[in-house]
Amino acid sequence: MKITGVETLHLRLPDVAEIADGTQDVLVVRIATDTGHVGIGEVTSQSYVCKAIFEAPRSAERRHGLAEILIGQQVDDLDRLWKLMYYNTNRYGRRGAAIHAISGADIALWDLLGQARGVPVSELLGGARRTTVRAYASLLFGSTPAETARLASEAVDQGLTAAKFGWEVFGKDPEIDEAHTRAAREALGPDRDLMIDVGCKWDADTALARARLLEPYRLTWMEEPLSQDDRQGYSDLCADSPVPIAAGEGDVTRFDFEDLVERGLHVVQPDVAFCGGLTVCRDVGELCGRSNRRAVPHCFSTGINLAASLHWAASMENGDLVEYCLRPSPLMRKLVANLPPLIDGRVPVPDGPGLGVELDEDIIAEFQVHYPES
Numbered sequence: 001m002k003i004t005g006v007e008t009l010h011l012r013l014p015d016v017a018e019i020a021d022g023t024q025d026v027l028v029v030r031i032a033t034d035t036g037h038v039g040i041g042e043v044t045s046q047s048y049v050c051k052a053i054f055e056a057p058r059s060a061e062r063r064h065g066l067a068e069i070l071i072g073q074q075v076d077d078l079d080r081l082w083k084l085m086y087y088n089t090n091r092y093g094r095r096g097a098a099i100h101a102i103s104g105a106d107i108a109l110w111d112l113l114g115q116a117r118g119v120p121v122s123e124l125l126g127g128a129r130r131t132t133v134r135a136y137a138s139l140l141f142g143s144t145p146a147e148t149a150r151l152a153s154e155a156v157d158q159g160l161t162a163a164k165f166g167w168e169v170f171g172k173d174p175e176i177d178e179a180h181t182r183a184a185r186e187a188l189g190p191d192r193d194l195m196i197d198v199g200c201k202w203d204a205d206t207a208l209a210r211a212r213l214l215e216p217y218r219l220t221w222m223e224e225p226l227s228q229d230d231r232q233g234y235s236d237l238c239a240d241s242p243v244p245i246a247a248g249e250g251d252v253t254r255f256d257f258e259d260l261v262e263r264g265l266h267v268v269q270p271d272v273a274f275c276g277g278l279t280v281c282r283d284v285g286e287l288c289g290r291s292n293r294r295a296v297p298h299c300f301s302t303g304i305n306l307a308a309s310l311h312w313a314a315s316m317e318n319g320d321l322v323e324y325c326l327r328p329s330p331l332m333r334k335l336v337a338n339l340p341p342l343i344d345g346r347v348p349v350p351d352g353p354g355l356g357v358e359l360d361e362d363i364i365a366e367f368q369v370h371y372p373e374s
């Protein structure tokens with residue numbers, strides 16, 4: 001099965017708000033082969049930049065575009081293809097947008113290999129250990145503790161058994177933080193999982209004090225309490241925190257995740273459409289299994305990302321949790337025609353060959369950004 005075409009589709013809502021919502025603007029990748037199979041991937045990053053990374057022509061050594069690198073290659077050994085992309089973008093890549101773009105190509109290649117072999121991607125990743133994965137929803141804190149409690153009650157009514165709150169009023173004042181955490185815990189009841197996303201607001205000392213303050217509310221994890229670059233801070237915090245510490249949505253390649261695990265992080269959160277794709281996620285999952293850590297997919301864009309995350313989570317022994325995005329954007333709700341639904345707090349893992357998802361061509365036509373011919 002030889003690659004004959006690499007296409008990117010930039011999909012964007014008419015109004016993109018400047019908020020941390022990856023359902024507004026995405027880059028879909030389609031890779032065609034001489035067997036007639038077409039693999040689908042997604043990049044959640046700066047779509048204009050990542051599209052250019054696909055389309056850049058051949059240049060001097062190790063500075064090519066991804067389409068140039070992939071066309072003509074056999075889809076056989078996906079580790080070989082990942083290394084080929086990584087090596088041949090090395091002079092401008094290694095981290096950042098080049099790896100985000102590689103994520104989309106890599107997801108599409110796993111989709112292709114699954115289709116060609118007639119098995120779901122979870123099978124290629126070692127086999128599904130479950131047919132559904134438990135979901136958690138990410139919610140913004142309310143403006144008051146009562147509002148936070150109301151949002152938590154809604155999550156319970158939707159059947160969710162886990163919810164994460166973040167941003168807004170949280171992080172500036174210990175008393176306010178505790179009041180909101182208590183409100184969320186009381187509304188969720190004693191048995192559901194509660195996570196807090198701090199949004200990189202603190203230093204290690206502040207984070208440790210807050211972890212001790214909030215420990216009685218039994219947080220499943222405290223997410224990104226520190227800057228993504230405060231690596232020493234994570235080392236110090238993870239050694240002493242009574243609450244598990246999570247991070248990694250901004251990290252790429254297995255090298256970044258090896259560093260986080262070495263620093264003692266308890267929960268790592270790669271985003272498959274950002275971190276380097278399923279090849280990186282598979283390696284991170286194996287690393288977490290060996291290191292007695294937990295990997296939970298960060299997933300907040302389209303159903304392509306969700307499907308890839310589900311296959312990965314299903315293949316991990318300690319993988320029964322996935323982030324489930326409830327945003328109303330048509331790029332989340334409708335781009336994948338057979339979007340895996342939320343049923344009683346769980347999400348079915350697609351069981352068709354490859355990723356097992358189909359795109360709605362009407363949604364593509366409605367939201368595709370058309371670039372002028374150059």
Ligand code: MG
Pocket residue numbers: 197223224249
């Ligand atoms: Mg987060």
